[in-house]
Amino acid sequence: MLLAPDEPSPILELNPDGPSPYLLTADHYGRLVPRALGDLGVAPSDWERHIAWDIGIAGVTTLLSDALGAHMIAQKYSRLVIDCNRPPGVAASIPVISEATAIPGNEGLTQAEREARRLEIFKPYHDRLAQILDARAEAKRATILIAMHSFTPVYAAVARPWQIGTLYNRDARLAKLLLPRLAAEGDLTVGDNQPYAASDATDYAIPMHAERRGLVHIGIEIRQDLIASKEGQRAWAERLARVFGAVEEELRRVGVVG
Secondary structure (H helix, E strand, O other), X not given: OOOOOOXXXXXXXXXXXXXXOEEEEEOOOOOEOOHXXXXXXXXXXXXXXXXXXXXXXXXXXXXHHHHHOOEEEEEOEOOOOOOOOOOOOOOOOOOOEEOOEEOHHHOOOOHHHHHHHHHHHHHHHHHHHHHHHHHHHXXXXXXXXXXXXXXXXXXXXXXXXXXXXXXXXXXXXXXXXHHHHHHOOOOOOEEEOOOOOOOOOOOOHHHHHHHOOOOEEXXXXXXXXXXXXXXXXXXXXXXXXXXXXXXXXXXHHOOOOO
């Protein structure tokens, strides 16, 4: 076993009985590391960086869940242990280097060591998400999946100008409603599939859970310097609650959400 019996579950849920059609996910919510893995050879200062988790997204997603009355499911272990938004087996799933930082504890892993991380962290989280979606479908509850993430303002020495980005792949239904509403805020540079675009190779939650089920969905990326503080997290949660509320009304008007 990788996780000792007294170590936390990888899964965090809030507002499971929330009435909202929105379901919020946060794959990179936490930065816990199983005791058996030590610090993975990573310096303490690097655990504060974006390579370890999505800075600020825990606070934003928690506040947004409360504001919307939306069920939230989050993953508490660091993306350096295993990235729960990458297909298992790809290089970025258990990275040996993140941006320009080596992760010594991820080098030379046996297949059994990789499988332990998948079975004890990745699989329980995604199994629970699938159970939630199955239950909502059985109850004939509308579901709009929002995958919450944050991005570093500078990556590989390149500054990112966007305050927020929307991510999608095959299904742009929600993006078409959300993008103009975000632009209408008047103080935002909004990324349309920027700083990333969702894809089967680089994402897991959207293709696996949303696209396969035909769910209305979007990936949200917020720039980390804007949500590093509690004040910033609160401001962005309030903004997104207002915008998502308006989008929900539009989805109901056109019959996408009953």
